[in-house]
Amino acid sequence: MRSEEEKAKEWMETQERTPRPGASLSRPYIPKGVALNPIVKMVPPESLKPNPRNDFDPLSPEEYENLKEDIAINGILDALTAKKGGTIVTGENRYRIALELKEHENEEVRRRVQNIPVRFYMNDLTEEEEYDILEGDNLFRRHLTPEQKKERLKKRILRKYKDELVLDNRGGDRKSEIPKDEVDLFSETKGSGDEDEALAEDPNQGSNLQGEVLILEKKNIAKKISENENIPLGTATRYVSEIRKELHSKDPKPAKQKTTKETHSNKDKVKEFQKKFSRLTATGKKTEVNRLVGKLIGVRKKISELNAQISALQSQESEAIEKLVSVGEKKRVQGLHV
16 A cells, blocks of 8 residues: 555655646756655745845845745645745745735635645755755746846856866866767777877877866766756856866966964963973972962853853744845845845
């Protein structure tokens, strides 16, 4: 006999194959290793919380009103997704509209948003996973202008593939960084033996080979991005080229070594203490040890008190952020500098 979860999963797959009018045609974006509960729960919108990490611009007034009108007529067709604690990951506009429509004059409309569909993530999301889902959903669901989408996609690519792009930009032994079968392909194409000697004599041939390896590597990165992000290969290739040029144009300054005066100072103090301690009597040593233990206890108590204060302040900060975001002041929160 099938479990309730299996039945729910089958129902969800059926809904995704034949969505209702107004529903999204695409499955929710879920990174590898993240489990989204197939069971859709109907929960009061008041039990959910907006996501303070959502840095996407709000919908235009026209888009917002169109979505609101659709929800008023049909209800929310696509389930929101949220973390276990109720923080929304995707669907913040639908959530806000549901709260607004709970005050609608029409009882039927109010009933449609009394409880809204939500799917909860089964595992705790890392900050990277959470933002990845949030960003992916906004990028591929919302009606962004081509320029907006391009800029957001480039930022996403740089954020997710920065290490590979930076490595690709540094030069070095490129041949060792590409798959063996592709290196062999170049070996077969360029030949060996006498041709290798000719290559050594003609530096231009060497640079040509390196250039071809670089092109292949760039294509490998672009192909990976194209497949992972579900964008055309040509678009991914163009974005990779643009990002590489932007990275190349930046002249990174060598990182300054941090001063270690404090470390040296502590070491000096410890050495001095050891000298003095060695000259103490047995009773004096015991007294000094007890004094240091008492000092350590006092310091740890203060640290514990400070941590409690920090925790309370963070809770107040989170509450203030959520209240500001709930009344449409997200930009004020994001632009706030202290």
